[in-house]
Amino acid sequence: MVETPSLVVAVLTFRRPQDLAALLPLLTAQLVAVGDLHPLARVLVVDNSPEAGARDLVARTPGPVDYAHEPVAGIAAARNRALDEARSDDLLVFIDDDERPTEGWLRALLGERSRSDAVVVAGPVVSSFAVPPGPFVAAGRFFDRRRLPTGSPIDVAATNNLLLDLRKVRGLGLRFDPATGATGGEDTLFTRSVHARGGRMTWCDEAVVHDIVPAARITPRWVLLRALSSGNSWSLTSLQLAEGLPAQLRTRLALHALGLIRIAGGTAQAAVGALLGRPYHRARGVRTAARGAGMLLGAWNVRYREYRRPSANR
Structure with a gap:
């Protein structure tokens, strides 16, 4: 049985x-x-x-x-x-x-x-x-x-x-x-x-x-901070999963580069969206740039504490 x-x-x-x-x-x-x-x-x-x-x-x-x-x-x-x-x-x-x-x-x-x-x-x-x-x-x-x-x-x-x-x-x-x-x-x-x-x-x-x-x-501030937090946690977890100093260094440099690429690409997409009157591209570009900023911060162990509590009785 x-x-x-x-x-x-x-x-x-x-x-x-x-x-x-x-x-x-x-x-x-x-x-x-x-x-x-x-x-x-x-x-x-x-x-x-x-x-x-x-x-x-x-x-x-x-x-x-x-x-x-x-x-x-x-x-x-x-x-x-x-x-x-x-x-x-x-x-x-x-x-x-x-x-x-x-x-x-x-x-x-x-x-x-x-x-x-x-x-x-x-x-x-x-x-x-x-x-x-x-x-x-x-x-x-x-x-x-x-x-x-x-x-x-x-x-x-x-x-x-x-x-x-x-x-x-x-x-x-x-x-x-x-x-x-x-x-x-x-x-x-x-x-x-x-x-x-x-x-x-x-x-x-x-x-x-x-x-x-x-x-x-349901606000621009909240969704963009969530994108930053998502990018930040991705970098931090990637570093934790990398075993050994050489692997961590390679991961850190790759995350740094990827973060910069997302910031640049997202900023460009947002600018084009604003110029051409395309709200989707403007919004997604800003989101991509925010996620890239989070990745860049996380690559160097800067933690965005989305769930921090100001005191024991948040």
């Missing part, structure tokens, strides 16, 4: 009670939908707020929902807490508290893992907006994310819609790097490390979640 793998769906939260309250019933419904495959599956809420503000909400939520408080600030600490809470489990799925899974989401992820026997299965995130994007953000399509045919191999993924085969993750000896707690990029480093160590990662295009983008993020 084949033993059924145990399953945990982990949602990390930080002071978003309304989002969490909307998400939890959807997750327990997803568990019911895969009950024939994983009858003992559970939801795990990892609360990263210092005051443990989500504890009462979770306690009032019906169904197999567990709670863990992680007082150490930072997304990496919260993700590692999820790994620790699932130390006896086989499969772990990450979803963010501001996301909403579509019907069949969890079954699709599980099905692709069974077919591919992958260490990691990732799915698409489609944005929904609290307010309509302004002209600059709309023109640049900043919230459009990749879509790939199901089964496509991938070499990097975000953790906002991700399944991990924990048995294989433990075999690779991987955890999330605490140094990325304030900078972000913990998912980039983690999944790139899986790939670098020979772990198979695949895409499941049917496993769609929607993220709810608040008005504060």
